[in-house]
Amino acid sequence: MYTDHERCYRAVQSRDARFDGVFYTAVRTTGIYCRPSCPAVTPRPGNVTFHPSAAAAQDAGFRACRRCRPDTTPGSPEWNVRADVVGRAMRLIGDGIVEREGVEGLANRLGYSQRHVTRMLTQELGAGPLALARSNRAHAARVLIETTEMPMSDIAFAAGFASIRQFNDSVRRVYALSPTQMRGGRRSTPTGRVTVRLAVRQPFHAEALLDFLVAHVLPGVETVRDRTYARVLRLPHGPGVMALTLHADHVSCELELADLRDTAVAIGRARRMLDLDADPVAVDSVLSDDPALHDLIAAAPGLRVPSHVDGFEVAVRTIVGQQVSVAGANTVLGRHVPTRGTAVDFELATSFGLTHAFPAPEAFAEADPAEMGMPRSRGRTIVDLAQAVADGKLELDPGVDREAVREQLVAMRGIGPWTADYVVMRALAHPDILLTTDLVLRRELERRGLSKDDTDRWRPWRSYAGMHLWRATSAFERTPT
Structure with a gap:
């Protein structure tokens, strides 16, 4: 545009x-x-x-x-929708891949040369991957400077800068102010926690998000108190804890991390999980044009599709939840969290009663399917999934090719189209998945006189339509993970 x-x-x-x-x-x-x-x-x-x-x-x-x-401002909603190389690249850059693996790592994940990736990004966005990552770092630094009491040295590394000098130069270049000038007269106080304000696009249906999160809480890993969702995170440099308080016009994000270098990544994952970069006006406009959905959109404008902070966790919980209730699936997984998960000892975690991070793929990869407290075939599927993720054969990260991942999932024993679609929708934040084989959704479509072909007019926002239909039947508790 x-x-x-x-x-x-x-x-x-x-x-x-x-x-x-x-x-x-x-x-x-x-x-x-x-x-x-x-x-x-x-x-x-x-x-x-x-x-x-x-x-x-x-x-x-x-x-x-x-x-x-x-x-x-919230990020461009375009990157949530696009499945091409530029869209995938932007999701990966937002997840901090350039800081961790460089442009070479970004290019390897996309399957193209560094030169080709740089050329594509520059042609479309006016800047290459290094400049885009630098801009993200400067933004993260400004937020931390103005909203926390962290020392400048901590902020520099939390925002992803390699040195204090690089931090000072970048901030001054972008904002024409030094970090000290941006903070004003406030003093630095190392508190061990970071609290930032996350912008949202209006309308924002916070209650629907909270309803969904409450219905899917895995004890020990996550919880909801009043309007705050808290959970333990597995991050590139160690564990962390986040507490997200949902307000009408913003989300307050409190973090306590083992390594400050994960700050920007944690913030990005919080935004993605709550779908804060969505364009609700565009979504609601398309869906409300259909008379069959108009009443749902009018009743719940700004409905979001909850994504997740951990693609592997979504996949495991979805598989465990096959043909059982959410409560039943969480009971099974609740036995694995203390034995396979990583224990955490953060003050923020203790205040919310959180004890462990969800088990890493390696923890499930060596498990005996017969001793996992579920049907052996289902346990075998989880072990196969964990081995594929641990070996790098299956990636469930934001910048992957969503259709290719779906094909990989369906090819695995014990994973059918419904499970694969649900994982792609939640783990990879796909905006255009409608689970037409879901019993609840199928009944609601029939009740409204809609065929599968009729739902094509909801593209590219069918995931949002599905959330509206689920909500209409009060079926959150019947959806997995």
């Missing part, structure tokens, strides 16, 4: 917040870039250029507006 100057300018004139994060407005006369909804005086058409990413605006020499703070 950013190449359509007239359309972009109209969005800026109307201060349309729906386009925040979709493109960025750079003003030549001031040297700053803004979100389309910036409340400042609208610049003249000839004085603005439009960019597809914050990184592109920064590479063009513009600094972030201090008034509208364009880097605090």
Whole structure:
């Protein structure tokens, strides 16, 4: 869209917040870039250029507006939908792959050369993978500087910078302020915890998310108290704990981590799990156009599709939950968490009664299917899955090819189309999966006089339609994991 100057300018004139994060407005006369909804005086058409990413605006020499703070907008919803290489790359960059494995690691996961990946990203987003990752780091640093009392040295490494000097230079380049100037007169106080505010797009149906999370709690690993969901995390550099408090207009995210380098990754996974980068206006507009769904959308605008922080966990819980209730599946898994999971000793975990991280693939890979407290065939499926993930033959990360993963899952014994589709929807945040073989959904479709072919008009948001239909039948407790 950013190449359509007239359309972009109209969005800026109307201060349309729906386009925040979709493109960025750079003003030549001031040297700053803004979100389309910036409340400042609208610049003249000839004085603005439009960019597809914050990184592109920064590479063009513009600094972030201090008034509208364009880097605090939810991420572009486009990356949730797209299954091409650029979409996959953006999901991987958001998950911190460049910081952990470099551009080479990103390219290897995508199956292309570094040069080709860089060229594709630059052509579409105006910036290569390094610039995009640098922009993400600068944003993470700003959030930590302004919302925590962490020492600057801790913030530098928590945001993913390799050195204090790199941290200072990047922050000054993006914001035209030093880290100390951004913080003002507040002093640093090492607290061991990080609390940040996560932006959301409106409308935001927090109650529906909480309903879903409550119905699927695995004791010891996660819990819900009032409006706060807390859980233990398995992260690249060690375990951690997050507590997410859902408000009407934002989510408060409190973290306690074994390694501060995982801060940005943990925040990204929290956003993905709660589907905070979705475009609810676009989703609701498509779905409400169908008279068969109009009443559901009107009753629950801004409904999200909960994803997850751990793809392997979703897959295991879905398999265990085959043909049993959520409570029954959690009873079975509850026996494995203390024996195979990693025990944690964080104050935040203790305050919520959390004790363990969900078992890693390696913990299940050596298990005896006959001694797993479930049908032997189901235990065998979990062991096969764990071995495939542990060996790197199956990846359940954000940037994988979703259709290829589905094919891999269906090819495994004990995993059918329903299970594979559900895992792809939840673990890989696929927005366009409708579980038409699900008994509850099938009955609801029949009740509304809808055939499978009729649901094609809900593309590319069929996952959201499914959540509305499940909610309509009060069937959250009958869905797995």
